[in-house]
Amino acid sequence: MDKIYLENIRYVYSPDTPFEQVALDDVTLGIRKGCITGIIGHTGSGKSTMMQLLNGLAKPTDGRVLLDGFDINSTFDDVFDAWREREEYAKLSKRAAKKEIRGQLAELRRTLCFRVGLVMQYPEYQLFEETVYKDIAFGPANMGLEEDEIRARVLEAAAFTGLDEALLDQSPFDLSGGQKRRVALAGILAMRPEVLVLDEPAAGLDPRGRKMIFERVCDYQRNTGSTVLIVSHSMEDMARYCDDVVVLKDAKVLMHGEMNEVFSHISELSDTGLDIPQVTRLALALRERGVPISENIYTVEDATKALRALFSQQKDGKEASV
Amino acid sequence: MKGISFGQYYPASSVFHRMDPRAKIILAVLYIVSTFLCKNVLSFAALTISALLLVILSRIPLRIMLRSLRPILFIVVFTSAINIFATRGAHRLTPEHWWLAIYEEGLWNALFMVLRIVCLILSTSIFLTYTTTPVSLANALERLLSPLKRIKIPVHDFAMMMTIALRFIPTLSEETEKIMNAQKARGANFTTGSLFARAKALIPILVPLFVSAFNRAFELATAMECRCYHGGEGRTQLNVLHYRASDFVAILLLVGFGVGLWFLNRVDFLYRLG
Structure with missing residues (x-):
């Protein structure tokens, strides 16, 4: 089963005003469990809106968001009849069952943001505590965990994102931009979400910072088996780190599938206003000039491998002809 | 919003x-x-x-x-x-x-x-x-x-302050929403609890908001100085x-x-x- 399933989602900003704007238009999409899915699209294609739907921050104008098959925006009336049949409620009187179900639903809603961790764009702007430690501990503390557990999680998340233990007692405002970003990421990872959603996690970072953030996220996915969604408009990063790719265009899903499959339609993608990786463009240009290089080249490593193979082939060919 | x-x-x-x-x-x-x-x-x-x-x-x-x-x-x-x-x-x-x-x-x-x-x-x-x-x-x-300028009332400066304030209201409200969402994503709760608890729940919003507002103010001041803004004296308008x-x-x-x-x-x- 898909971990997340968006069903006929429609989202409209400022409905019924002259500023009305459709951000998502009848989007249906399943996100595979335990995979890294990249969501790419041009500015204003609805990427960030989609992220906010996943943990209940925004409610769709129409349609359902299913997490493990359960509509996260279910109201009491939606679930009552179905839940009443469940064993744990069947024995209770109607009134007691109602109360139980209401409580259960409220608890589900409260814990939703801990299950689906959302790292917003430029998350360093959300730092507010006196020390880095306290800031990372904000999420776990809101979960209602014990002090020891919080401590363990904060230390683990800080170590995982490569934050020095000495930094934990400093003010987050004294850190560099890249470090702040890592603190913000650690603040979400410390909640150990089963779905991790990142909105442009590497925006504004230098190449080393980008690599660091993406690699940490991949490690988190591998260690915990969680589901990860990454919004980005860098196809190169997507190609390097993602299993699946979703392409959004004008509030609709243009393509969805495994990375290689989607990227093989690269010429169609260029119409969406996305940046095709430089090496891919190079490969395409070489092909145009008659060099028999594969067109599925998205990263520098791919290109190195393909060109090496090509050169050794040529050498073999020459030797053979002699 | x-x-x-x-x-x-x-x-x-x-x-x-x-x-x-x-x-x-x-x-x-x-x-x-x-x-x-x-x-x-x-x-x-x-x-x-x-x-x-x-x-x-x-x-x-x-x-x-x-x-x-x-x-x-x-x-x-x-x-x-x-x-x-x-x-x-x-x-x-x-x-x-x-x-x-x-x-x-x-x-x-x-x-x-x-x-x-x-x-x-x-x-x-x-x-x-x-x-x-x-x-x-x-x-x-x-x-x-503008006639009040004759009696040394800095009309232009007041108007500029007003324009800037008005210009930044939507920006700040957007920013507030973003920060609120970010803190909600970490489980912050602004709507329930005692009055004291709710007031305390505003800290995670207000601190980042003030930090960014001050940063914006400094950046704007620098940007204005870079374009040689020095008050209303002898300043002409694009759209008269x-x-x-x-x-x-x-x-x-x-x-x-x-x-x-x-x-x-x-x-x-x-x-x-x-």
Whole structure:
């Protein structure tokens, strides 16, 4: 089963005003469990809106968001009849069952943001505590965990994102931009979400910072088996780190599938206003000039491998002809 | 919240949208004076008709127009209640033994007060908030008040501050929403708990908001200095305001309307304010 399933989602900003704007238009999409899915699209294609739907921050104008098959925006009336049949409620009187179900639903809603961790764009702007430690501990503390557990999680998340233990007692405002970003990421990872959603996690970072953030996220996915969604408009990063790719265009899903499959339609993608990786463009240009290089080249490593193979082939060919 | 500018500027195409903002400020002032000129049934009737005309001419949907009246609903109800019950007159409508007496004069007074308040709000919203962007309003105020520069009042600086403040309200509100969402994503809860708990829950919003507001202020100041901004001295404008003939016609019409009201006031008909 898909971990997340968006069903006929429609989202409209400022409905019924002259500023009305459709951000998502009848989007249906399943996100595979335990995979890294990249969501790419041009500015204003609805990427960030989609992220906010996943943990209940925004409610769709129409349609359902299913997490493990359960509509996260279910109201009491939606679930009552179905839940009443469940064993744990069947024995209770109607009134007691109602109360139980209401409580259960409220608890589900409260814990939703801990299950689906959302790292917003430029998350360093959300730092507010006196020390880095306290800031990372904000999420776990809101979960209602014990002090020891919080401590363990904060230390683990800080170590995982490569934050020095000495930094934990400093003010987050004294850190560099890249470090702040890592603190913000650690603040979400410390909640150990089963779905991790990142909105442009590497925006504004230098190449080393980008690599660091993406690699940490991949490690988190591998260690915990969680589901990860990454919004980005860098196809190169997507190609390097993602299993699946979703392409959004004008509030609709243009393509969805495994990375290689989607990227093989690269010429169609260029119409969406996305940046095709430089090496891919190079490969395409070489092909145009008659060099028999594969067109599925998205990263520098791919290109190195393909060109090496090509050169050794040529050498073999020459030797053979002699 | 997204996409909505501060105030209630409603983009449309009407005579008022095209008018010079300075003319609109003058019109608003004249209209306010007119509402206070009204004294009797005839002049209030004329005022009501003129307000309806303004609504039609402005081409703003009635639904949006009524929204501007919502905040004053309480004042309207309250003043009319006071007027109905507190006015003593010659024509008592309720029986003797009732504790709260209602007089005919009270009902008239209440009606007039309500009309006056409603026309006041409608006209100022039409002339100023709905059809004029906040920035052009600040610009117009600067031009209108420029004679005060002679007595060393820094009109330009005030107008610039106002423009900047207005410009940043949507930015800051967007920022607040972003920060709130980010903290909600970490499980922050702003809506339940004791008053103290709720006040404390605002810290995760206010701290980042202030930090970014100060940063923005410094950045803006640097950007302005980079472009050699040094106050209003000798500064020219890109879009210079021009009065057009229609602006003068509108002002004359409204002055005429005021004079007309003054004459209507002299006709004795049914009831007039004391």
